[in-house]
Amino acid sequence: MTDLRRIAIDPVSRVEGHGKVTLLLDDAGHVHEARLHIVEFRGFEAFIVGRPYWEVPVVVQRLCGICPVSHNLCASKALDAVVGGVPPPSAVKLRRLMHAGQMLQSHALHFFHLASPDLLFGFDSDVAKRNLMGLVESHPEIAKQGVMLRKFGQQVLEAVYGKRIHGTGAIPGGVNKHLALADRDTFLSQLPQVKTWALEAVALARQLTESNMARHVGFGAVPSNLLSLVAADGTLDLYDGGLRAKDAEGRVLFDGLDASTYRQLIQEEVRPWSYMKFPYLSAMGPEAGWYKVGPLARLQVCDRLSTPLAEAARREFIASSPSTIHAPLASHWARLIELLHSAEEIELLLHDEDLLHGDLVSTGQRQREGVGVIEAPRGTLIHHYEVNEDDLVTRCNLIVSTTNNNQAMNEAIRSVAHQYLDGHSVTEGLLNHLEVAVRAFDPCLSCATHAMGQMPLEVTLLDAAGTVVDVMRRDAS
Numbered sequence: 394m395t396d397l398r399r400i401a402i403d404p405v406s407r408v409e410g411h412g413k414v415t416l417l418l419d420d421a422g423h424v425h426e427a428r429l430h431i432v433e434f435r436g437f438e439a440f441i442v443g444r445p446y447w448e449v450p451v452v453v454q455r456l457c458g459i460c461p462v463s464h465n466l467c468a469s470k471a472l473d474a475v476v477g478g479v480p481p482p483s484a485v486k487l488r489r490l491m492h493a494g495q496m497l498q499s500h501a502l503h504f505f506h507l508a509s510p511d512l513l514f515g516f517d518s519d520v521a522k523r524n525l526m527g528l529v530e531s532h533p534e535i536a537k538q539g540v541m542l543r544k545f546g547q548q549v550l551e552a553v554y555g556k557r558i559h560g561t562g563a564i565p566g567g568v569n570k571h572l573a574l575a576d577r578d579t580f581l582s583q584l585p586q587v588k589t590w591a592l593e594a595v596a597l598a599r600q601l602t603e604s605n606m607a608r609h610v611g612f613g614a615v616p617s618n619l620l621s622l623v624a625a626d627g628t629l630d631l632y633d634g635g636l637r638a639k640d641a642e643g644r645v646l647f648d649g650l651d652a653s654t655y656r657q658l659i660q661e662e663v664r665p666w667s668y669m670k671f672p673y674l675s676a677m678g679p680e681a682g683w684y685k686v687g688p689l690a691r692l693q694v695c696d697r698l699s700t701p702l703a704e705a706a707r708r709e710f711i712a713s714s715p716s717t718i719h720a721p722l723a724s725h726w727a728r729l730i731e732l733l734h735s736a737e738e739i740e741l742l743l744h745d746e747d748l749l750h751g752d753l754v755s756t757g758q759r760q761r762e763g764v765g766v767i768e769a770p771r772g773t774l775i776h777h778y779e780v781n782e783d784d785l786v787t788r789c790n791l792i793v794s795t796t797n798n799n800q801a802m803n804e805a806i807r808s809v810a811h812q813y814l815d816g817h818s819v820t821e822g823l824l825n826h827l828e829v830a831v832r833a834f835d836p837c838l839s840c841a842t843h844a845m846g847q848m849p850l851e852v853t854l855l856d857a858a859g860t861v862v863d864v865m866r867r868d869a870s
């Protein structure tokens with residue numbers, strides 16, 4: 394067998410969390426394998442077990458500093474069932490406001506701060522310039538737009554979630570506070586400018602896509618199934634709804650399924666080279682059943698968006714291709730359409746008086762199990778908990794958005810590797826093509842990592858002089 398040369402991109406830059414890409418090349422430079430490895434260990438599914446259920450929405454959001462609201466909301470939705478409560482209308486609307494603020498600030502962060510340097514300067518441009526500081530220097534107005542859009546989203550979160558990061562807004566059965574009248578009036582006064590910025594961002598993403606359509610269409614594009622939540626009438630619903638899946642050609646595989654039945658729809662595969670699982674649609678098996686989630690999937694799975702400006706932009710996006718869009722780089726355009734949708738949704742919600750008063754919490758007959766599903770910025774997010782008679786969590790399963798996209802990311806980098814690196818001299822710019830493919834999915838690798846078996850644990854005891862007194866080790870076996 395030919396000896397293979399290993400090249401690693403470690404870590405992948407401008408993503409949340411830690412991961413690496415490895416390539417195996419033969420002597421002629423031909424690609425034999427390309428993989429995305431998640432090397433960051435997180436044990437949330439294990440150490441949530443044994444905790445009181447009411448701690449969970451606050452604890453699990455520590456999975457991430459970028460999308461904590463998503464985990465806080467999803468855990469609270471799952472535990473609504475445990476406390477037997479249907480959140481009152483005021484609570485649901487406050488949760489939706491919280492969610493829209495999260496979507497807006499997260500999408501702004503990803504596009505402007507993480508992805509735009511590649512799109513504006515070129516994938517193989519000077520690495521010293523291809524970053525946030527280069528963006529600020531060369532495109533100060535674009536950089537400012539990104540900062541101001543994210544600031545607005547975070548201000549909304551601070552007002553309803555309690556803090557910009559790691560608040561306590563959603564709780565089992567509802568939420569813990571109303572929106573203050575002064576905050577509502579402030580946000581309404583800011584929204585005309587915010588919507589203008591959002592429209593300009595959509596136009597920028599569209600222009601960047603259409604000006605380089607030949608590259609964008611084929612770059613890392615591997616057909617797959619698509620999955621998302623939608624409302625009963627087919628409208629995209631980021632907070633609630635039933636699960637709908639389409640195949641690679643856009644044909645509906647299932648629709649309106651109760652999200653709490655996810656275990657009948659989705660199975661998770663474990664592979665030895667990554668801490669991230671590989672979900673797939675059970676009926677289709679692991680080879681054909683993998684799927685994409687997130688903005689690119691959502692805008693094509695749903696029938697419409699509920700806000701006029703974003704729906705007009707979505708129709709233009711869909712019309713840009715005669716068939717289902719699988720190009721990862723199209724996610725940036727889709728992501729900013731969702732940013733616009735979130736701004737419009739915030740405006741609609743702010744006109745609802747229920748945000749200012751009304752019941753905040755509802756409880757009823759206790760249950761022993763609950764499943765919560767929402768559309769987080771990166772895609773479909775599932776939280777599942779079982780609770781015993783002592784109010785302690787006995788089981789936790791999390792399938793986060795990036796985990797749902799795991800196979801899709803691996804397929805994308807494999808496609809890019811064969812298209813751009815196979816048989817060529819490897820350069821930093823060519824390697825960045827692989828990172829561009831990963832970034833298009835806006836992965837949150839911190840959220841997506843889980844344990845396989847046991848992690849080795851070593852404890853070393855030192856005396857005051859620094860001398861080793863004792864060492865204890867628990868091996869992986």
